[in-house]
Amino acid sequence: xxxxxxxxxxxxxxxxxFFLVGTLAMVLLGIVGRLLDWFVPGTDAxxxxxxxxxxxxxxxHTLKRGEHIRVLLLLERTGVRARHVLELWAxxxxxxxxxxxxxxxxxxAVQSWQFNDISTxxxxxxxxxxxxxxALGTVxxxxxxVDELVGEWRGTRRRKVxxxxxxxx
Numbered sequence: 001x002x003x004x005x006x007x008x009x010x011x012x013x014x015x016x017x018f019f020l021v022g023t024l025a026m027v028l029l030g031i032v033g034r035l036l037d038w039f040v041p042g043t044d045a046x047x048x049x050x051x052x053x054x055x056x057x058x059x060x061h062t063l064k065r066g067e068h069i070r071v072l073l074l075l076e077r078t079g080v081r082a083r084h085v086l087e088l089w090a091x092x093x094x095x096x097x098x099x100x101x102x103x104x105x106x107x108x109a110v111q112s113w114q115f116n117d118i119s120t121x122x123x124x125x126x127x128x129x130x131x132x133x134x135a136l137g138t139v140x141x142x143x144x145x146v147d148e149l150v151g152e153w154r155g156t157r158r159r160k161v162x163x164x165x166x167x168x169x
Contacts, residue, residue, distance in 0.1 A: 005147055006064075012140045013061035015053070019133065022050035042123025049130035056137025060144035084152070091149040098145045102138040109135045 026047035033040040062068055075083050111117075113128035151157030 005143070008140060009061045009064050009144060012057045012137065015133075016057035016061070016137075017054070019050040019053040019057065023047050023054060026050060042121060042125070045119055045121045045123045045125065049125070049133075052130065053133030053137070056134045057140070059137055060140040063141065063144045063148070084155075087152050087157075088149070091145060091152055095142070095145040095149050098138065098142040102135070102142040105131070105135040105138040 026043045029040055030043035030047070032038075033043065075086060078086065109128045109131035112126070112131055117127045119125045119127060148157060
């Protein structure tokens with residue numbers, strides 16, 4: 001199960017990287033199109049869709065790598081038992097919030113598909129298509145939070161400590 005979950009998180013991260021390259025491609029296409037007086041409709045919208053997809057799909061992988069922002073001031077000054085209880089509480093709340101976020105994201109994509117909702121821009125993209133990435137990203141984030149919560153509950157949670165040199169400004 002651990003291998004499957006890690007592969008899901010990695011696959012979402014690779015998709016995020018793909019959409020990040022897509023963002024770059026759309027921005028460059030828009031710039032080159034303006035320089036050559038060649039109109040490419042929808043490049044701004046597609047750059048935005050790609051950027052949103054990259055952000056949402058990277059959430060779970062970032063969480064599992066320990067790169068989400070956390071305030072450790074209180075946790076560092078508590079005992080082992082108190083830290084465990086605080087971690088369970090925080091992960092429980094985060095799981096509930098991620099569940100609500102995932103539910104609403106999936107519902108938004110489904111409703112956009114049912115109502116044939118399209119972009120108001122000149123690209124006229126059916127909105128459920130870019131919303132799929134948001135829905136997928138939030139569902140994978142929910143799975144990652146459940147994974148973290150179960151690991152903390154069982155005492156098997158792998159805490160990744162980010163490289164401190166990367167976090168000092």
